[in-house]
Amino acid sequence: MGWVAPIKDDETLERFKQALRKVDDKYYIMFQIGIGTGMALQEILKLKNKDVKGKSSISVSIGAREIMTTYEFSEEDQKIIDELVKGKDPDGYLILGHTNSTAPLSREQAYRVFKAVGQSVGISAIGAQTMRKTYAWRYYKSTGDITYLQHMFNHASPAITYRYIGEKPNIQVVLRKNTAEENERSRYLLYLNDTGRKRLTAAIDELSAIRNKFDDPTNNDSFYGCVDCFLEELDGLIENYKQSLPDNE
CATH class of the missing domain: 1.10.443.10 (Intergrase catalytic core)
Incomplete structure (x- = not known):
């Protein structure tokens, strides 16, 4: 469909x-x-x-x-x-x-x-x-x-609800879990089958691949345009992640 x-x-x-x-x-x-x-x-x-x-x-x-x-x-x-x-x-x-x-x-x-x-x-x-x-x-x-919509539709996270309605996520909302139960569920899922470490490793590998290709003389301007946009988003994610940690509350 x-x-x-x-x-x-x-x-x-x-x-x-x-x-x-x-x-x-x-x-x-x-x-x-x-x-x-x-x-x-x-x-x-x-x-x-x-x-x-x-x-x-x-x-x-x-x-x-x-x-x-x-x-x-x-x-x-x-x-x-x-x-x-x-x-x-x-x-x-x-x-x-x-x-x-x-x-x-x-x-x-x-x-x-x-x-x-x-x-x-x-x-x-x-x-x-x-x-x-x-x-x-x-x-x-x-x-x-x-959050209201997330609960209404029984979505596991705000990120799913943002995708559902076709909106760019509010990173502060996505990064911060709303309840102790949701935090506990995240911990369980990240440790299940070592999923968390595998996802982190995959992200690091992808970043390493981009870095290794960065000085390739065959790269065209569109490659650097994509990298620039990607890093802009990543910078924002990292900053919001730091601000969302419990020690910063």
């Missing part, structure tokens, strides 16, 4: 949502709930009519840590929901696969629609995770709180 990215541009996001409406309002509401709550697609497809009928918002528990999120429906959302649930069984699924079916929409069909609509508005990196990643990116941009 390829890499799936959040939709970061407001104009593109609006065009995508309106294109979903042209296919069917159920896809629009499904997407609105997804980017409003951070729910996984498979969880949205389990929603029943009674979960949203006559309500101005939806509150859900996300992930293993059961983090609560709430999405306030707009007036337009409520109008669409009213039409979707009108005259239907309260215990029936909100997002149906077919008009005459009682079964929920399949994950595969949702993906196909997202992909087709995405291509129609010029978005290629789109898929079933688009809603969640868009929610996460928008939340991070409005709060700067990567």
Whole structure:
């Protein structure tokens, strides 16, 4: 399926949502709930009519840590929901696969629609995770709180969450563990199968290879440009690492 990215541009996001409406309002509401709550697609497809009928918002528990999120429906959302649930069984699924079916929409069909609509508005990196990643990116941009998202999605580290939303990591956050449990887990993993020493050795070997090649007369300017950029990043990492050590707290 390829890499799936959040939709970061407001104009593109609006065009995508309106294109979903042209296919069917159920896809629009499904997407609105997804980017409003951070729910996984498979969880949205389990929603029943009674979960949203006559309500101005939806509150859900996300992930293993059961983090609560709430999405306030707009007036337009409520109008669409009213039409979707009108005259239907309260215990029936909100997002149906077919008009005459009682079964929920399949994950595969949702993906196909997202992909087709995405291509129609010029978005290629789109898929079933688009809603969640868009929610996460928008939340991070409005709060700067990567730890909340890390816990919501049960990621092992902030670095994973930064990659998930397609953002350059805040090195101070990535280097500093947040809890004693996370520090203990890191120690265990680094000693497991001597992983920590192996990773350090691999990094040292790579740096040595660059140093050994540094004076090679066959190097072109692009080599030195890459080395310069790499060292700029490395200098920042080293400085932040030093500042993040417990003795500097």
